[in-house]
Amino acid sequence: MITQKTQYALRAIFELARHHGEGPIKVSEISHEQAIPLRFLEVILNKLRKGGYVRGKRGFEGGYFLIRPPKEIRLIDIIRQMDETIGPVHCLSLTSPRPCPLKGDCVFFPMWQEVRHSAMEIFSRTTIADLIEREAESKKGFPPVLPSE
Numbered sequence: 001m002i003t004q005k006t007q008y009a010l011r012a013i014f015e016l017a018r019h020h021g022e023g024p025i026k027v028s029e030i031s032h033e034q035a036i037p038l039r040f041l042e043v044i045l046n047k048l049r050k051g052g053y054v055r056g057k058r059g060f061e062g063g064y065f066l067i068r069p070p071k072e073i074r075l076i077d078i079i080r081q082m083d084e085t086i087g088p089v090h091c092l093s094l095t096s097p098r099p100c101p102l103k104g105d106c107v108f109f110p111m112w113q114e115v116r117h118s119a120m121e122i123f124s125r126t127t128i129a130d131l132i133e134r135e136a137e138s139k140k141g142f143p144p145v146l147p148s149e
Contacts, residue, residue, distance in 0.1 A: 001085070001086075001087065001088065001089075001090075002079065002086070003082075005040065005044065005082060006078070006079055006082040008034075008036045008040055008041065008044050009044045009047070009048060009078055009081070009082050010075065010078055010079075011034035011035075011036060012030055012034060012036060012041060012044055012045060012048065013048065013053060013054075013066070013073060013078055013128055014034070014128060014131055014132070015029075015030045015033050015034045016030065016054060016064060016065060016066045017066060017070035017073070017128045017129070017131075017132055018132060018135075019065075020065075020066050020069065020070055022065075023061075023063075023065060024056070024057045024061065024062055024063030024064055024065050025063045025064055025065065026062070026063040027041055027042065027045065027063060027064065029063070030045075030064070044082075045064055047081065047082065048078070048081065049064075051081040052067060052068075053066065053067060053068060053073065053077075053078070053081065054066055054067060055067050069129070070127060070128040070129040070132055071127050071128075071129035072127070073127060073128045073129075074123065074124060074125070074126065074127050074128075075122075075123040075124075075126045075127070075128075076120065076123040076124045079123060086116060086119055086120055086123065087112065087115075087116045087119075088112055088115045088116060088119075089108075089112050091106070091109065091112070092112055092113065092116050
């Protein structure tokens with residue numbers, strides 16, 4: 001399951017990618033544009049900094065900026081950086097907070113595995129640059145399209 005924290009991280013990276021090459025973007029601007037509470041954003045940006053995705057600059061002209069080009073950042077990379085377990089249900093997680101009462105006798109388990117596999121494929125092939133392009137296309141009136149395999 002993608003947590004709110006990871007959704008915020010993806011949105012923060014997306015906002016920085018929208019301004020890639022323009023210099024540092026203020027935390028308050030990222031917060032405002034992507035509707036991310038400031039108290040969470042600082043923690044998230046620090047974790048992304050430790051992962052080598054962003055760098056911060058202090059001072060009046062300070063803020064954050066991407067270290068890597070948006071085309072080199074896949075969604076799966078950010079999800080993993082945020083220590084996220086990907087799966088539609090808790091029983092797929094190795095670190096599930098509660099054990100499944102059906103323990104392998106669940107008729108739904110293979111389906112949940114397939115859903116997880118499909119999500120992983122999408123997250124693995126989709127880059128932040130793809131999302132930037134999708135946003136640009138949607139502003140032109142074209143329907144958004146997922147990147148092909």
